[in-house]
Amino acid sequence: MEKNRYIFSSERLGFRSWENEDLEEFAKLNSDEDVMEHFPKTLSNKEVVELIVKLKDHFVENGFTYYAVDILETNEFIGMIGLAAQKYITKFTPAIDIGWRLKRSAWGKGYATEGAKRCLDYGFSELGLNKIVSVTTIKNTKSENVMKKIGMTKKGEFNHPELADYPEYEKHVCYEIVKSEYGS
Ligand SMILES: CC(C)(COP(=O)(O)OP(=O)(O)OC[C@H]1O[C@@H](n2cnc3c(N)ncnc32)[C@H](O)[C@@H]1OP(=O)(O)O)[C@@H](O)C(=O)NCCC(=O)NCCS
Structure with missing residues (x-):
């Protein structure tokens, strides 16, 4: 893929729009039980098509x-990192969140932290956002560690309204960073 197809990049990573060709690799990632450990279930091919x-x-x-x-x-395509508008009802929403899901072989190399920092930078500098949040289940320490490493602050814990049917996954942490804190 040409470098100029990227919307923006970090030192090692390129961030781009989704292509139909991503389906096969993204489906593999979403069917991996290690990757989906902190979600109620792995995703079928059809669900990955819908997600894209x-x-x-x-x-x-x-x-x-x-x-x-x-x-x-x-x-090499390694997964997704980026920003999304969240509308589920909590004390801190509607809000823009930052999230990540990488294939197993790309863990442990600092890619999630590098990519997330770049997305925060893009969100604050290019998109004009003032606040970005991030949420994960209380057991997902790898994801929570990324939040800490990119300078976010824990705001509290909450029950995710979209996971009310899955008590094991319902309890979440919420982190936040505001523009004035970023890079300081
Ligand atoms: C959450 C997730 C993205 C974190 O990935 P990760 O690789 O652990 O995170 P980082 O990019 O910060 O990498 C940190 C690790 O890389 C290591 N590392 C190696 N080279 C590095 C480098 N150049 N720079 C920084 N860290 C480096 C660090 O030492 C650290 O290792 P450790 O976990 O053994 O302490 C990954 O576990 C994942 O995709 N999980 C499944 C999906 C998921 O749960 N998403 C979140 C849902 S809310």
Whole structure:
């Protein structure tokens, strides 16, 4: 993939719109039980097709999304990192959140933290956002660690309204960062 197809990049990663060709690799990632450990279930091929449509539509409507992410040096697709508008009802929503989901072989290399920092930067500098939140289940320490490493602050815990049927996954942490704190 050409470097100029990226919307923006970090030192090692390129962030781009979703392509139909991403389906096979993204479906593998979403069917991996390690990757989906902190979600109620893995996703079927059909659900991944629907997810890609949702991510594309979100980009058209908002000008940002959870982007498809490649390693620049090899063009290898490794998953998604990005920003999304969340409307589920809590004390801190509606809000823009930052999220990440990488294939297992791309963990432990600092890609999530590098990519998330770049997305915060893009959100505050290019998109004009003032606040970005992030949420994950209380057991997902790897994800919570990314939040801490990119300078976010824990605001509290809450029951995720979309996971009321899954008590094991319902309890979440919420982190936040505001523009004036970023980079300070
Ligand atoms: C959450 C997730 C993205 C975190 O990935 P990660 O690789 O642990 O996160 P980072 O990018 O911050 O990498 C940190 C690790 O890379 C190591 N690392 C290696 N090279 C590095 C480098 N150049 N720079 C920084 N860290 C580096 C760090 O030491 C650290 O290792 P450790 O976990 O053994 O302490 C990943 O676990 C994932 O995709 N999980 C499944 C999906 C999910 O749960 N998403 C969140 C839902 S809310």
